[in-house]
Amino acid sequence: MQKYKTSFIKGPALFVLPALVIYVLFLVIPLMGSIGFSFFRWSGISLNDLKFVGLQNYKTIFLQDPVFWRALLNNLIFVGGAIVFQCTIGLIVALLLEQRLLFRNFLRGTYFLPAVVSLTIIGIVFEILLNPELGVLKGLLGRIGLGYFANPSQWLSDKNKAIYVLLAIQVWYGFGWSMFIFVSGLKSINPELYEAATMDGATGAKKIVYITLPSLKGTYAVAILFATLWAMRVFELPFIITRGGPGHATEVLATWIYSKGFTYTRVGYGSALATILLIFGISLSFLIFRYTGMGKGE
């Protein structure tokens, strides 16, 4: 039989080309455009008033913009909350749902449900629920003995607590994704390991500690990576529920980019903020890859 060799250009490249074109058109070019705009001052109304300012936007962001630092801190709070709470709750629920339960698949679907609903809709619903006059959470929580938590809308008006209300909603939304990732990881563990452990007299807890958790090392990395990236680009919840307020207490980088770039007509400045967000996202991803060993062969 004759072997037919083909070059990359004539063969696989043709199959990759359509996706590559879309990728370049809708991601790479706008990204380059945004980075380019970051060196200009521009109101976004007419291309005739683009004014080159070099690194002035970056200088102002790092040296004269306290809201940027507040937003960055809030993003890091979301990242920390995503890693600690979202992934942990996702893992616990995934482990529980691995047991032989009657409605195991139904429960999996239910816990995953928030993740398939638009965050915009979730934001609108929680905005109504948390309304101090009309929201039901206030009365409902008080009646079931959770008096301390009976007024979450009061927390929303507290500059120190508001971000944690949004974080709680984000964790509720996102833990289903983490659970989904961990369930996939659990399915890939060789069941013979558990059989061997059972023969050796291991209890359920020991199986989890010595077999399950170590086997999920690669899965943690994926779950943490996804949770971190989503947390860095959080936008809908702060924008809809609090508009970044009170003051700028719940401002995140994405909402600050939107406000500066569109509402306050400082497109160049907004582009600079977006570029910084991109660099932070890439840096965090690099750190996660490095310290979790993701992508390395075994």
Added chain:
Amino acid sequence: MKRRLLGVTIICVLGISLMLGTSSLGAQEITLSFWDRETAVTGPATEALIAGFEKENPNIHIEWRKVPYDQYDDLAKMAYLVGEGPDLGSVCSMYTTWELLEKGCIMDLTDWYREYGDRFPLAADPYIKSPGGVYCTIPLAMHTMKHIFYNVEILENYGIAVPMNSWGEFLEACETLKNQGVTPATMGAKEYAPCEHWWQMFLTETVGAAEINSMLYRKYPDKGPRWTDPGWIRSLKYFLELFQRGYISKEAVTIGWASSILPFTTGKVAFFFDGSWLAGMLPPEFNWGFFEFPHIIGELGYTRNDGVVAYMSQVQVAATAPRDAAFKFLEYWTRPENQKVRWEKVKEIPATIGAVDPKEFDPYTRACVEFAETCTGSYPWISAVLPPEVGLDALGNGYGSLITGETTIPELSKKLEEVHQRVLREE
């Protein structure tokens, strides 16, 4: 065979040319795109007007697009940037409109006003002209911001008499209500409105319309009034006092305009302050009253009758729009008999002079019109005219910071002045 083929080809080409030519001989069909952000209130009136216009002008079709109010400015700016701005569009921020005019994105309407300008009073000028004196928008409604709305039943139950002759009396009434367990007032402070409306009234009292206009149209960093001047600082003190005394909950920072009206209309709150558009939005069965915003004894406004008389719901025309068709639509829309539809359908005072017989006005509308006629000084919406970084960011976010204690009045005033000076220098 070849000759036959040639003959058939020639006949086909002639036939196609004839068809194309015939189709272009008929009256030109024109479609005008119209982006409308006001549909929540004025939708029925606009629908009726468009239908009437299309009937009168069958070759002009209006493509009416309803755009959410708070997204309009951002969407419209992007559209104009890429040359896809609507032929006709609502105006949101005057500052944005002036920028669009300067950049050649919207049309100079001076020619239109030369013919139909006498339909509007002189008081409409700040809303229809740029600071450079170029006509750029057409107003459709007149609104005032001068009266506090109140729940009649609550005030009667607690023996509170209206009208109130001074701000001190209003505060006493709020104290009485608070002691009885009734929330005196509400406002939304998540966005800049309606909390800004309250603050504007205090500013009217402490500095007056003339100085407010000087600030709004300030061109030089080192000239004109300053945000740190005593009158400007005192206005913020009066504003903050409402929260410090517990007459308005600090949770106002978590609610927007639409949510803030509900406690008032559901009988949980006694007072609400907003512009005259609110009257058309209150449920028919809701028993409400009104009185003029009380003057503050000892302040400049006590001996004056300044306030906001605004010519709003403006429409602007894209520079690329079919001019004649657009002008025709604006002429139709601003005819007194057609503007009357606005009153009949949605109870908004039309901007066109003589559109409605004053005898048809209810007591509230009559009071608004009387105020407009006797007002000693007026100014436009502050956040709509100031550069966005000053009006929407520093000031708009400043209310929330002030209410939650994140910033103090002197700090906010200083920040406003610094930002305003920086923006003026950059411009």
